[in-house]
Amino acid sequence: MERAARSIGLTGGIGCGKSTVADLFAARGATLVDTDLIAHELTGPHGAAMAALVAEFGPGCASADGALDRAAMRARVFGDERARARLEAILHPRIRAAAEAAALAAQGPYTIFVVPLLVESGNWRERVARVLVIDCQESTQIARVMARNGLQESQVRAIMAAQVPRQTRLAAADDVIDNDDGLAALAPQVERLHQFYLRFFGATDAAPDANSIERL
Template sequence: MTSPSETSVLASRFSIGLTGGIGSGKTTVANLFAARGAALIDTDLIAHRLTQPDGLAIPAIRDAFGPQFLTATGALDRARMRSHVFANPAEKSRLEAILHPLIRSETERQAREARGVYAIFVVPLLVESGSWRQRVSRVLVVDCPESLQVERVMQRSGLSEAEVRAIMAAQASRAQRLAAADDVIVNDGDPGRLENEVDRLHAQYVSLSGKSA
């Protein structure tokens, strides 16, 4: 549940919720907007930091799941945890109960300190969360063919096609994301087209924010 203070912070300025399926290129697109003056707040990056060695979430994860879910350096063993929660929805809920309040708190802190022309919240599970749509001014979906998603993730992660498709199946569908979108950027591997789309939307967002770039 979103706290009143968080809602006021996020609603106090023009903001974009950026999302897309795994392998769609969210980070690439977000960085292009950042280069043009947007402030980035990446919830996935926040989650990674919380689960690094000595991260704020590590003690609670160790207590709830056991030390076998940590690496030798004390970070979350993401591969092992991913397999565990995919096989057990109750365990997924238990992990989310640890991570989500910490992510919300850090998101709010970064939103207070953001100084860009407008803010972009990068939220991989924006559609699935059910609450983000009310917390941002517009939703931007980074889209690409599902076959390209699979290819990209296999190349960067070493996961099998079956593993990648299992992750995709656990996320909102491509149709669900597109239905939730105010704006869509197609990231099909054409850098020039991608830059042009970011330029177009950046100009639109600056205008809507009431600020100058």
């Protein structure tokens, strides 16, 4: 993929708050391309990846409605690296192609690609102008995902083990949003970065400063 102009890669570990933060940017006019949503579409009832998945994993990986049996696949791939690699080999190229196509229709002043595995997979870092990491403590991640998905702590930890450690992800960040506190703490951080991105991408009259948001 070629580097996309005016694009931010938003990432974070499971349950860090990527979707919550992305929605706050969308409310300010940013175009969202959410790779998690794309992955769900590809694996929905008779989704575009389902034939390839059934060929690879057998008919048992699909539910009666032709969608991926997500709980069964989750149990199968988190803890089995080779199975996960087979799943990703089918889905990731399709996700990247769909994300690229969606970005072509972008209307906003800049596009935010929401990519859970931005640091782990593909060439996303080269493709986006800046990397924004949504960060929180591991204990916060675990508590949020257990509450939201009804998973056991061990299941959440198995998914986290398939992702880079927090410090590795933070090392890849140009920008960081801290999401350890309540929802009210997010809006000021999002607003500050949104203003910076508008300037950075030249969507306002102010001169862009490529290196720092501190002068805003």
